[in-house]
Amino acid sequence: MTTTDLKAPVPTPFKADNTASNMCGFTLMNNQVGKVVAEVLATKDGVKVMYLPSMIRVDVKNKIVVDYAEISEALGGDNFDSAEFEENMSTHYGRMIHEDDRTIMFANPEDAADLLGFDLTASN
Numbered sequence: 537m538t539t540t541d542l543k544a545p546v547p548t549p550f551k552a553d554n555t556a557s558n559m560c561g562f563t564l565m566n567n568q569v570g571k572v573v574a575e576v577l578a579t580k581d582g583v584k585v586m587y588l589p590s591m592i593r594v595d596v597k598n599k600i601v602v603d604y605a606e607i608s609e610a611l612g613g614d615n616f617d618s619a620e621f622e623e624n625m626s627t628h629y630g631r632m633i634h635e636d637d638r639t640i641m642f643a644n645p646e647d648a649a650d651l652l653g654f655d656l657t658a659s660n
Contacts, residue, residue: 561593562628604639
């Protein structure tokens, strides 16, 4: 009869990686508005859009700008704004800054420091 050491480590396929990815992005609802937002952003350099059954994943390296006027035009003149964007977005990662006419997402918080008024110099 063979015995198993129940205290022995078990190998896992899951690995942790704490290095910065330099990525930011968000998940949209897969509905009429989310689809148009994704289609507009897919035309931008470096933006990757993945359509899933109930959501749309938008990922980009470093920074993405969601221009409300551009999306409003693509929606046929509807007034797309930060409230509409927030309503259609379920999750995000990266530093998000809402402005009156756009939302900007940065992969690295330090890149958003100027817009947020942060001073990144060390002081005593």
